[in-house]
Structures are given as C-alpha cells and as structure tokens.
Amino acid sequence: MSVDRTQVLRSAAALLSRKSTATMDEVARAAGIGRATLHRHFAGREALVRALEEMGLQELEAAIDTAALDEGPADEAVRRLVAGIEPLAPLLALLVSENQLFEGDQQNEGWARLDARVSQLFRRGQEQGVFRIDLTPAWLTEALYGLVGSAAWSVQDGRVAAKDFQYMIVELLLGGARRSVER
Amino acid sequence: MSVDRTQVLRSAAALLSRKSTATMDEVARAAGIGRATLHRHFAGREALVRALEEMGLQELEAAIDTAALDEGPADEAVRRLVAGIEPLAPLLALLVSENQLFEGDQQNEGWARLDARVSQLFRRGQEQGVFRIDLTPAWLTEALYGLVGSAAWSVQDGRVAAKDFQYMIVELLLGGARRSVER
DNA sequence: ATCACGTGAGACATCTGTGTCTCATTCGGT
DNA sequence: ACCGAATGAGACACAGATGTCTCACGTGAT
Secondary structure, eight states, rough: OOHHHHHHHHHHHHHTTTTTTOOOHHHHHHHHHHHHHHHHHHHHHHHHHHHHHHHHHHHHHHHHHHHHTTTOOOHHHHHHHHHHGGGGHHHHHHHOOOOOGGGGGSSHHHHHHHHHEEEHHHHHHHHTBBOOOSHHHHHHHHHHHHHHHHHHHHHTTSSGGGGHHHHHHHHHHHHHHHHOTTO | OOOOOHHHHHHHHHHHHOOTOOOOOHHHHHSSSOOHHHHHSSHHHHHHHHHHHHHHHHHHHHHHHTTTTTTHHHHHHHHHEEEEEEGGHHHHHHHHHHHGGTTSSSHHHHHHHHHHHHHHHHHHHTTTSOOOOOSSSHHHHHHHHHHHHHHHHHHTTTSOGGGGGHHHHHHHHHSSSSOOOOO
16 A cells, blocks of 8 residues: 555656656656655655655665675676666666756765766776776776666667676676677 | 757757756757747747757768668778767767657657667678677667767766767777777 | 848746645555 | 555646747848
8 A cells, every 4th residue: 555665766767767857747657656645755856856866876885885896806896786786777877867966966976976986996907907998997987877778778668688687788898799709 | 140950959959968857948048049049940849859859860860871881890880880970979869868759659760770770780790700699789789879878978077088989989889898818 | 221030038828747735535454 | 344544536726838929139131
C-alpha cells in the first residue's frame, strides 16, 4: 500500500532521462501512483529533482566505496565499478545529461568529489602502466559516464540485452572496438 | 540584421542539451535575439524542436555520406565519420539524450535509417576482421553516439580541450583505454 | 534622403502545469 | 469485523510560459 520512495525515484529517473519535460502527472503515472500521492512524498518538482540528485550521488558514492578503486589492478577496479554502477545507470544517465541541476553549486561539490575519485583511478592505472597515457583521466571519466548512459538507454529501448550491460561497457572502455592480436 | 536560422538552431541545441526545460525566452537570449523574433522563425516550441530534429538528421546524413563508410578500412571510415560529426556534436547530443522527440514515428524512420548505416559500418569492420566480433554493431553504434555526446559536453564545460575532440573519441572507441603492446 | 523590412521590447490574453485541498476508497494491521 | 492510515480521483486557484499583437527603432537597399 505504502509507496516505495526509492522505487518512485527510479522510475522517475528512467522517464526523465528520456523525456525531461515530463509532467508531474506523467512521472506519477510512470511510477504507478496518483499525482496527489507523488506530491505527498515530494513537495514539488524541485524537491523531486533534488531527491534524485541526492540519491544519485549517494548511491554512486556507495558504489565507488564498494568497488575499492585503490586496490588491485586498475582495470579490474574498473570492472568492479561498472558492476556496482549498473543498478543506478538510468539515474546516472539522467544526472549526467541534465547538469542544469547543479546550479546551486551545493551538490556540485559532491559530484566533483566523486569525479575526482574515478579520475584518480584512471590516473593510477596510467602510472602503473595499465592504461595508455594519451587519454586524460578526465576524459576517461566522462567517457565512462557516457558509455554507462548509452548502455542504460540501449537496454531500456531493447536495442541490446540487459545481461550484456557490464561486458559491453567494460570491454569497449578498456579494450576498444579494434581487433588486436592478444585478444 | 537578418537572423541566421542555422545559428539560432545551433545555440538552441547547445542550451537545450544541458537544460532541456529552458524557456523560449532563454533560448532566444542564448541566440542573442528577442523572443518575438524567435517566434517569427519558429511557430512555437514544438516547431523549434522539429526543426532541430530535421537539421540534425539532415546534417548527420550529410556527414555519413561524406565519410563514405563503405570505402577503405573500417577503422579509417570511423575516423572520417567522427571528423564529420564534430561540428554537429552538440545537436547530436541533444537528439540522442532526448528521444521524446521521436513519438510521431515519422522522423523515427529517418533516424533508424542512419542508425542502420552506421551499424553497417561496424558490421563490415567485423566481417573484414578489423573489429572484434563480441561487441554487437548496434552497441558500437550507440557507444559512438554516447562518446560523441560526452565529448561535446566535456568540451562545452571546459573539462577537455576542443582540439582533442576527434582523437579522444576515435582512440577510445577503436583502441580502448588499456595499454597494449602494439601501441 | 527615403523607404521597406526585420528586429527588439513590451503588453496582453490564454493555456498548461503546479500546488493544495477534499472526499471516497482501499489496504493493512488489530 | 473494525479502524486507521495512505491512496486515487477530482476540483480549484495560482504561477509561469506561451503565442499574438503593436509600436518604435535600426539597418540596408534604392
């Protein structure tokens, strides 16, 4: 009976990432609840978006923590990170594509901090000779977000199989599309 | 004096790709024109979006044509394609991230057709042994869009240098982040 | 210098989405 | 079976964006 707040936020993320001008009513319908109920849980559109930000940052941070980016080979850390990110991919896709949200410069810092941690992983990989050094850590970080978003949308639209999510991202990010000898 | 329609559409794409809820007034300001003038050129928000779609599809098709995807090694064709896409990257980023636009199933076909052409390039590369076969052409196509979008946003936000646009995308897409022997 | 045209600024009515409320209903716990 | 809490549906006023119009100004052509 009672509404699952997290569930509502997830469906909202999935919808808004594809139709950012969606109405509060559409968001409610997508979550399978009434508009009034949606309003009882989130004071308004503003609050809803804030909640999405907060949840996104929080869950991404948790995923980064769990992945233990400082341990083991950098490429394996990337695999762990992508694996942990999968459940929150639609939400991440929304937050990445809509950075209007970060005007208050409040949550902006939280985002920058997570960016730095991911970026640091790629830097570590470069220093340890695992990653090539002609692609900046900043770009690799952005590319990771982009690929995660693309994969999330592709799965959502049925263009690729959900079970291949991690494999597709990691393999392309780490190994690229070109066929090479050692593979 | 007279307004450059293409210029208006480009600035609108850049703005809307980052703040999709932007007002018509904001779009006008971003283009350096008045709201009334914007309205004289595009009957309404709906018409503006349609024009963005149309221009995006048209220019992407032109870029694909110019790249001559059927000729030469597949990886070189990818390089040509990315080079041709660079000027319309912000527009492409908008269209990819906001697929609410394709409800009328009209322009949807145009998009599907272009998708098929790009996808065919990757398939050709696989058949000729240039690309690995464990990543589907559909995914590689989506990934290309995703990376182009990420790169466009990164450049727009100043996180990476504009001059590295093509290099970053092509190198990551084709070669991946991992350091390997022949590189 | 004159004229036609396109533009910017502002006013205006309208519309759509928003936020709040009430009320009947349903679900879950007792 | 009962009761309380949460929900859905609908009504309502309000706010903000939209679409249209007018008018004055600047520009470019003649």
